[in-house]
Amino acid sequence: MLKNRQTLLLKSRRIQKGGKVMANKADKEKMLEEIEDRVRTIGVLTSGGDAPGMNAAIRAVVRRALAKGLKVRGIRRGYHGLLKEEIIDLTARDVSDIIQRGGTILQTARCQTMRTEEGQQKAAAICKKYGIDGLVVIGGDGSFAGAQKLANLGVNTIALPGTIDLDIACTDYTIGFDTAVNTAMEAIDKVRDTSTSHERCSIIEVMGRDAGYLALWCGIANGAEKILLPEEKDYDEQALIEDILENKKRGKKNYIIINAEGIGDSINMAKRIEEATGIETRATILGHMQRGGSPTCKDRVYASTMGALAVDLLCEGKSNRVIGYQDGKYVDFDIDQALSMKKTIPEYQYKIAKSFAI
Structure with missing residues (x-):
């Protein structure tokens, strides 16, 4: 990342050996703003009920981010741990040998304080304190609501659907189901x-x-x-x-x-x-x-893909998005839109299930 920053600074000066080409002041300022807006540190947490495949997603976030020259911080025990500042640096070795494990190495918890305005503002301030300018949240609808609030407070957030209930309307697949x-x-x-x-x-x-x-x-x-x-x-x-x-x-x-x-x-x-x-x-x-239990091949592959996509979206400057899977393709929605959707049991599947019971 330091190398990237130096390269951008050199470009912003636009100085050649003979001094013939030099950017104007506006170009310089624009380039420096690009440096400041760039995501440098990504946080990742798991929230709510645990689901097999969460570790695969964590691993993907960490390794994709490191491959892009970013730092990664793991937040233990979900939003509860964020408010308690239970934040650790994660390396590639920290996520070795976890893709096949159930549960979540970061632990998880539910957090009522995150439902309050005071809790949300404190969480955003802690993210800023630790230099977390991009956050990946893995969980269900309640976790998405917390991510939405943080996005509104200036923390770039991407949510991944992690729940065994398959009850998130914007996606045909959830990690763990x-x-x-x-x-x-x-x-x-x-x-x-x-x-x-x-x-x-x-x-x-x-x-x-x-x-x-x-x-x-x-x-x-x-x-x-x-x-x-x-x-x-x-x-x-x-x-x-x-x-x-x-x-x-x-x-x-x-x-x-x-x-x-x-x-x-x-x-x-x-x-x-x-x-x-x-x-x-x-x-x-x-x-x-x-x-x-050990996650299935599907949960490992889909969770890994979603984790990598979350990092990509943050690097593209995206925020307040949830990644889903629809009609054979990975998609992303505005979290507000995702939370407003309603999911219903597929009538045809329920109908045929009844007809089979003869």
């Missing part, structure tokens, strides 16, 4: 094995408090007889019970219900179903195992 859905799918396959052996009804609860993408994808991939989504909280339990009994008459040896966390109450639901049907019913809550 592919790993999480594969983890859940494999676990549900194992539950079906024992459920079939005992001719049981099994309720498997997957994550997804407000969005049912994990439940829907697992329902299709695991051939579930019923999928309960948080988008349909008014499901008819009596109709579900009647369907279980009808399936037993048709010779089904097991009945798998994929229940999203947003519906919840799986243990009590199992008791009610067993009492009403006389069929042994068990509940399995997969819980936080869905967040862990």
Whole structure:
């Protein structure tokens, strides 16, 4: 970076050996402004719930930035750590041997203080104090809102979608979803094995408090007889019970219900179903195992690409942007626009999932 700065200064003087060519004062000032506006130090943080592939994104940010002659600072524990000034320098060696690891080496946390104007101004001031003139934020909608506020306060920010819930409207892909859905799918396959052996009804609860993408994808991939989504909280339990009994008459040896966390109450639901049907019913809550584990190839590659693109956008002078993936292409949106979008469950997928359960 020092070499680049010296080159720009020489260009700004525009002096040749014979002294024949010299830039005017306005040209000089413009070139010096270009030097001052150039991003020199990039910060990176992970915020909210962890997701497999976050480490791949961190690694990509660090190495892409270093390749461009920039410094990189890691911020531990998300916005909470930023406000506590838990900031460290990151080198290429610091991100060696992490691409295959789940979780996030920077740790993560939720931060209510960042929702306040005082917290936002303090965060922006700390970024300035540490010379962070570009910030990459990896997380979900709440993390994006924090990035948006920092951008409004003069910190160049780029957000990456990191959530296992796939609930960000501006993108078809989020870092961690592919790993999480594969983890859940494999676990549900194992539950079906024992459920079939005992001719049981099994309720498997997957994550997804407000969005049912994990439940829907697992329902299709695991051939579930019923999928309960948080988008349909008014499901008819009596109709579900009647369907279980009808399936037993048709010779089904097991009945798998994929229940999203947003519906919840799986243990009590199992008791009610067993009492009403006389069929042994068990509940399995997969819980936080869905967040862990080595990321899939897809999560590693997509997260790495997004991390590199974030650095590129910052070097282009972009700010207040979120990177997404739509129709086979990487795209970027204004964060304000991204936060205003609404994502809905794909009707056709839900429709065919129901038709498969016969």
